[in-house]
Amino acid sequence: MKIEGSKDGLLHLGLNQDHSCFACGTERGVRVFNCDPVKQLQSHDFQKGVGHVEMLFRCCYLALVGGGTTPAWDGNSVVVWEDQIHQTVCKITVAKPVLGVRLKRDRIVVVTEHELLVYTLQRSPSLLLCYSTAPNPRALAELCSTSSLLCFPSLDKGQVSLVYIGEDTVQHQMRMIPAHDGAIRALSLNMQGTMLATASERGTLIRVFDITTCLLLYELRRGTNKATIHCISFSRRSNFLAVTSDSKTLHIFSLEGKRESRSVSKFALPSALPSLCCFGTEERTVIVIGQSGMYTKLRWNDKGEMYKEEQTKFLLMTETDD
Numbered sequence: 001m002k003i004e005g006s007k008d009g010l011l012h013l014g015l016n017q018d019h020s021c022f023a024c025g026t027e028r029g030v031r032v033f034n035c036d037p038v039k040q041l042q043s044h045d046f047q048k049g050v051g052h053v054e055m056l057f058r059c060c061y062l063a064l065v066g067g068g069t070t071p072a073w074d075g076n077s078v079v080v081w082e083d084q085i086h087q088t089v090c091k092i093t094v095a096k097p098v099l100g101v102r103l104k105r106d107r108i109v110v111v112t113e114h115e116l117l118v119y120t121l122q123r124s125p126s127l128l129l130c131y132s133t134a135p136n137p138r139a140l141a142e143l144c145s146t147s148s149l150l151c152f153p154s155l156d157k158g159q160v161s162l163v164y165i166g167e168d169t170v171q172h173q174m175r176m177i178p179a180h181d182g183a184i185r186a187l188s189l190n191m192q193g194t195m196l197a198t199a200s201e202r203g204t205l206i207r208v209f210d211i212t213t214c215l216l217l218y219e220l221r222r223g224t225n226k227a228t229i230h231c232i233s234f235s236r237r238s239n240f241l242a243v244t245s246d247s248k249t250l251h252i253f254s255l256e257g258k259r260e261s262r263s264v265s266k267f268a269l270p271s272a273l274p275s276l277c278c279f280g281t282e283e284r285t286v287i288v289i290g291q292s293g294m295y296t297k298l299r300w301n302d303k304g305e306m307y308k309e310e311q312t313k314f315l316l317m318t319e320t321d322d
Contacts (some may be wrong), residue, residue, distance in 0.1 A: 027048075051075070054100075054101040057145075063103055102150075107120065180200035195210065204225070225291070233277050241253040250266060270294075
């Protein structure tokens with residue numbers, strides 16, 4: 001998630017594939033935190049800006065893109081940094097500014113405003129595939145961590161493309177999901193790669209689709225007023241869905257009930273600024289990580305009542321903090 005106008009020098013916030021960690025790109029480098037419990041794990045002071053950080057689970061590789069007032073690298077390049085040796089192990093340079101990156105153990109997907117470029121993840125990356133997209137300034141793309149499924153906005157407004165990018169790619173045809181009438185604003189795959197959640201620019205409905213059949217499973221109403229969706233996140237067992245938006249509200253939806261439903265719990269957030277959300281390691285806990293630098297852990301009960309369990313300014317933490 002790109003950050004603009006942060007007073008703390010924050011440029012990017014992103015979760016890793018299993019939501020066990022989150023990473024920050026700042027005007028000085030990179031910081032990586034454990035999600036639950038929250039703790040700073042590592043930091044890299046490049047003394048220059050990093051505008052995008054993509055983790056590969058909890059391993060030593062980070063995909064980095066320069067950003068901020070003094071970028072660490074050219075904006076058309078992605079570098080893969082190996083933490084164990086504190087060096088760049090490979091670099092990819094493309095024709096257009098890089099807006100986002102997605103990683104798998106054998107693939108790296110580079111996102112520009114109108115294209116997705118798929119490379120092998122090795123010391124000398126090779127370009128394998130290239131897909132055209134609708135204008136994609138938010139770098140929307142989902143790469144499944146348990147398969148080779150890649151999801152991204154189609155050229156046609158409101159549609160999502162599904163394609164497999166593994167070694168047997170030639171055996172798979174691209175499929176389309178007609179998700180919304182308006183342009184796609186948010187995408188999220190569950191960890192098993194079986195369900196896709198989408199939201200349009202209107203932000204009133206969240207739709208959940210079956211990946212195998214491309215059929216609609218759930219239509220979840222966030223509200224009736226237009227809102228900008230910041231983050232959609234599945235729980236680890238895919239039985240709940242969390243959503244944050246500029247309506248200053250966190251919504252929790254159940255994926256075990258009827259097809260059309262409203263949230264089972266919600267919580268008023270202190271700010272409309274962009275925020276990430278993910279589920280905690282315990283049942284019925286959810287975490288919100290905000291552009292303000294605030295980490296908040298919440299818990300809800302069977303009645304739908306949600307209360308704050310922990311809150312801390314993660315940008316003030318160091319690696320020595322317990």
